[in-house]
Amino acid sequence: MSWVWTDVFCHPLWALSTVILGFVLRSQRRGPWNPRACSVQLKGKTAIVTGANTGIGKFIALDFARRGARVIMACRSESRGSAALQEIRKLSGNANVHLRMLDTSSLGSVRAFAEGILREEKELHILVNNAGVSGLPREVTSDGIEVSFATNHVGPFLLTKLLLDLLKRSAPARIVNISSMNHWKGKVDFSHYKGDNLSYTMDTVYNHTKLHNVLCTNELGRRLQGTGVTANSVHPGVVMTGVMRHYNFLVRFFFNLVGIFFFKSSEEGSFSPIYCAVAQETEGISGKYFDSDCSLVLPAPLARDAALAVKDFEFCERLTSKL
Template sequence: MELPSALGHPGWFFTALLLAVILRLQRKGSWTPRKCRVDLTGKTAIVTGANTGIGKSVAMDLARRNARVILACRSRERGQKAVEEVREATGNQKVSLGILDTSSLSSVRAFAQRTLLEEKRLDILINNAGASGLPHSMTADGLENTFVTNHLGPFLLTNLLLDLMKRSAPSRIVFVSSFIHSKGVINPRHLKGEDLQSLHISDYYSSTKLMNLVCANELARRLQGTGVTVTSQNPGVVVTEAMRNYNIVMRFIFHLLGFFFFKSAEEGAASTIFCAVSEEAEGMTGKYVDSDCTVVLPAENARDPDVAKKLWEACESATGLDGREGQ
């Protein structure tokens, strides 16, 4: 779910155009999913937000590798359609639908409970679901909508599934972050819709992507020695449905630029697939992978361990975890 946050500010068009040119000139990584021969027979994977875009492309790749793939989607209709498309395209009938709305903690808990009851193992968890451009609103859980959809929902889901992933080790958790994380800020009060006056609505997205990355690194630290690895990555700027919450003019220009300069969903899925299945990423944890499938340092605001611990504790509190559940 990639979107330059500059699109929400004055001058966003020129910023997007400059970014497009830079991306056009950016070198391509040598790693591609087609060159990777890893087979996932006997493995189970969950991909959130898998009915479209990057998530659907990742699910396609995992299914082609013979994994049992669960598409975790908010819409039953759109999710089932994606399941049928993945089955038809890959010939893999071990592809199924799970209903998951990451903006609702009760939906996250229900999905996790079903998974724990029905699945004997979980080898790969791809936290891909998210949204940008959502208007400010509060959920039934008393949380800000963008922050729970993009961060707290995936945070809770991951924690609830950790024991299953530990029993399935070696296993991998991947968070889809963004290069826009460098523009984000970390303020635990934002999770509950407080102290948001200084943020533009587009800054909500970059801040949640920063939180994804920071909590991924903290989780990697906590899981040392368990055989469960955690990585976060940047897909690049990808033409998906990320613009659906913006006005028609912004959507038109973004997709026009995207036609010439941005990545397709399939291309944007490469770094996620690299983290999830590649031999090169085996045993790699607590790292941030760029869109060309190379390990890079995240922005400085993502590398403070004290901030990570405080954010983690705030997320536990906001989601109702007691600090032991899922650990």
């Protein structure tokens, strides 16, 4: 059961504050927000972007590099990551961009990556959890977690937890979790984490993971109050990226055909995550959800369930502490 009596009182206030903040941010922007028009510099700052070798993540890393940040590209493929690294260094003129191996589907890989960061980095100011998959067939990882849940949610959840103290010591700092408007179609069933009771029709599993992203980000934002670290989730838009590569040929063909006319490019899809990560207008905002227009909006009703968010967060804490 996802609704409790206390939510009847807390949700209207939460919703009202989101609407008010949304109007304030819209009034400050004066038209579509574009990172190239944002003068914020990140010299002396350190940023991590997962899944940074392609698509949205690559453009986020490039933007941070152009702003002078020390950028750590967390990638699963060393060959693709190395190619993207050289391209970003060349386009940005910033040599302080580095590649580290990370597979968010493996909790062992997440822990090894985090250990390296804590050993090598004195500060961390931005963490963008971008890596994700869609359309994978049913598989349970060696950790006993359904592979899409591991990649899209449990791995990023653990990574954030392991780096949280470093982020707090580096405050002000920001955490940006890439979710999707598809979270509106997601459901919460904790047996899903183990790969049980799941339907693998189209993007159904992906939708569930994106709902968990928003729920746990909301709860993380609440827990981080007063620390100087913010956490928000964001929908980058319907974007032409490689996320569809696991679907069959006909689905990919239709997606790409329609996408030519209606979908965003990967660069355009990076705008809203960059907005959350660097814009002065979003400073201090936490536990909220932004859409692809860089607007603060209300997520799905289920994602606004504070009691469910606590339950989900605590479940993930227990799950990752045992593995």
